[in-house]
Amino acid sequence: MATEIGKCLSNQTRVQIMEWLKDPNKNFPPHDSLRNFDDGVCVTSIKNKSGLSQSTISNYLTNMEKCGLLIMTRHGKFSYLKRNEKLIKEYSDFLK
Numbered sequence: 208m209a210t211e212i213g214k215c216l217s218n219q220t221r222v223q224i225m226e227w228l229k230d231p232n233k234n235f236p237p238h239d240s241l242r243n244f245d246d247g248v249c250v251t252s253i254k255n256k257s258g259l260s261q262s263t264i265s266n267y268l269t270n271m272e273k274c275g276l277l278i279m280t281r282h283g284k285f286s287y288l289k290r291n292e293k294l295i296k297e298y299s300d301f302l303k
Contacts (some may be wrong), residue, residue, distance in 0.1 A: 211274040212298050221267055224253060226287065228290045238285065246280040247289030 215221050227234040231244040235256065238249040254264040268288060270278045275294045280287045 208275065209298065209301055212276060212294075215271050215274050215276055218267070220257060220259070221271060224257065224267070224271070225290060227253070227256065228277075231245045231289075238287070240285065240296065241282065241287070244289070247278070247287035250288060253288065264276065 216225070228248060231248045235244075235245060235248045235252045238252065241249075250264070250268060254261060255269065257264055259267070268277065272279050272288070275291055277288045278291050280289075
């Protein structure tokens with residue numbers, strides 16, 4: 208698992224996404240239907256902020272979710288992502 212996380216974080220854009228998600232209130236507008244970030248940030252908002260194509264951002268976010276860095280929640284047709292703080296702490300402790 209640590210190797211997969213390391214691979215995900217070897218990409219500057221993925222690291223930037225993790226930074227944005229650390230403080231979603233500062234970095235994203237709330238989604239119209241939820242108006243809060245309890246379940247994370249809408250994938251569309253992440254895509255728009257990154258400026259990347261849909262296929263590239265989908266690939267990045269899917270890989271980040273698969274290795275456990277992100278937790279996805281669906282509300283209707285929208286997917287929301289937030290940081291998996293428990294795993295991030297475990298990974299940080301592992302690196303010490």
